[in-house]
Amino acid sequence: MQYSPPWWLKNGHIQSIYPSLFRQLDDSFLERIRLATPDDDFLDIDVGKQGNDRVVIVSHGLEGNSRRPYCLGMMKAALNHSWDVVAWNFRSCSGEPNNKLASYHSGQTQDLAQVVNWAVEQGYREISLVGFSIGGNKTLLYLGSDSIVKPRQIIGAVVFSVPVDLRSSAYHLAKAKNKVYMKNFLVSFKEKLGIKSKLYPGQIDIDLFKSVKNFLHLDELFTAPMNGFSSAEEYWRESSSRFKLPGISVPTLLVSAQDDPFLTPECFPRDIVAANSYLSLETPKYGGHVGFMSVNKENRYWSESRALAFFNKHSRAAEKR
Numbered sequence: 001m002q003y004s005p006p007w008w009l010k011n012g013h014i015q016s017i018y019p020s021l022f023r024q025l026d027d028s029f030l031e032r033i034r035l036a037t038p039d040d041d042f043l044d045i046d047v048g049k050q051g052n053d054r055v056v057i058v059s060h061g062l063e064g065n066s067r068r069p070y071c072l073g074m075m076k077a078a079l080n081h082s083w084d085v086v087a088w089n090f091r092s093c094s095g096e097p098n099n100k101l102a103s104y105h106s107g108q109t110q111d112l113a114q115v116v117n118w119a120v121e122q123g124y125r126e127i128s129l130v131g132f133s134i135g136g137n138k139t140l141l142y143l144g145s146d147s148i149v150k151p152r153q154i155i156g157a158v159v160f161s162v163p164v165d166l167r168s169s170a171y172h173l174a175k176a177k178n179k180v181y182m183k184n185f186l187v188s189f190k191e192k193l194g195i196k197s198k199l200y201p202g203q204i205d206i207d208l209f210k211s212v213k214n215f216l217h218l219d220e221l222f223t224a225p226m227n228g229f230s231s232a233e234e235y236w237r238e239s240s241s242r243f244k245l246p247g248i249s250v251p252t253l254l255v256s257a258q259d260d261p262f263l264t265p266e267c268f269p270r271d272i273v274a275a276n277s278y279l280s281l282e283t284p285k286y287g288g289h290v291g292f293m294s295v296n297k298e299n300r301y302w303s304e305s306r307a308l309a310f311f312n313k314h315s316r317a318a319e320k321r
Contacts, residue, residue, distance in 0.1 A: 015288025107239025
């Protein structure tokens with residue numbers, strides 16, 4: 001199932017920016033549910049139900065949320081293919097600060113595990129996972145972890161545009177050509193850290209943010225110390241999913257475009273994928289970062305069709321239909 005966009009979409013920056021700014025999708029089909037976490041915090045999840053016995057769980061990207069266009073598009077496509085849907089928000093990404101000093105980071109998996117277990121408790125017989133960018137990194141870490149028991153209901157996963165090597169991606173985004181993306185992330189992080197500094201007086205030195213110009217600065221000064229890492233280097237090493245890929249044992253498809261402005265050669269783990277029969281890697285020439293736009297009357301993107309084709313291929317329920 002190859003991706004062949006029209007000529008005017010053969011640009012990684014257009015693919016990365018246009019959908020975020022201009023794609024509009026209705027979200028009225030979703031119900032917001034709050035889950036209490038074991039550490040006295042909360043997770044906000046958005047649920048779309050049709051009474052199906054299988055569900056797709058969607059993880060959004062860095063500083064995104066469950067109602068970003070790429071999440072809504074994936075959920076609508078899944079509902080049209082007889083799947084129920086759940087999209088969960090990382091802590092502090094649902095529009096409300098979480099209850100803890102730290103919110104989320106790229107290597108956390110316990111919250112995704114809780115959402116998956118919630119789906120099991122709801123009685124779903126099949127669970128598929130979709131992750132975008134950092135949400136994909138979390139998904140791969142979760143699946144590859146040897147310390148997390150994964151329920152048998154998980155039948156597969158598809159992840160898009162994942163920086164599986166956080167270190168190289170961080171340095172790549174610090175380059176001048178990617179300034180617009182870096183600036184956008186930093187504005188969002190500064191706003192959230194400012195809110196947290198008021199909620200936790202004396203525990204966050206927001207003045208340090210004046211020196212933050214890239215992820216090295218951000219992760220060294222804030223992300224690492226707030227989450228128990230000694231440095232940005234340790235955080236990147238412990239949180240990069242490429243090191244957990246060998247442990248994945250359910251069918252998993254990684255899709256990353258060659259013109260993705262966020263990714264480096266280290267984020268295309270061809271040798272690791274070749275050594276694990278459960279993994280597949282597709283690298284379309286075009287698609288940008290979480291783009292893969294298509295032009296059709298259904299307003300469905302190629303990424304959505306690709307994910308659902310993969311899940312339906314591995315679905316036990318599909319065999320009975």
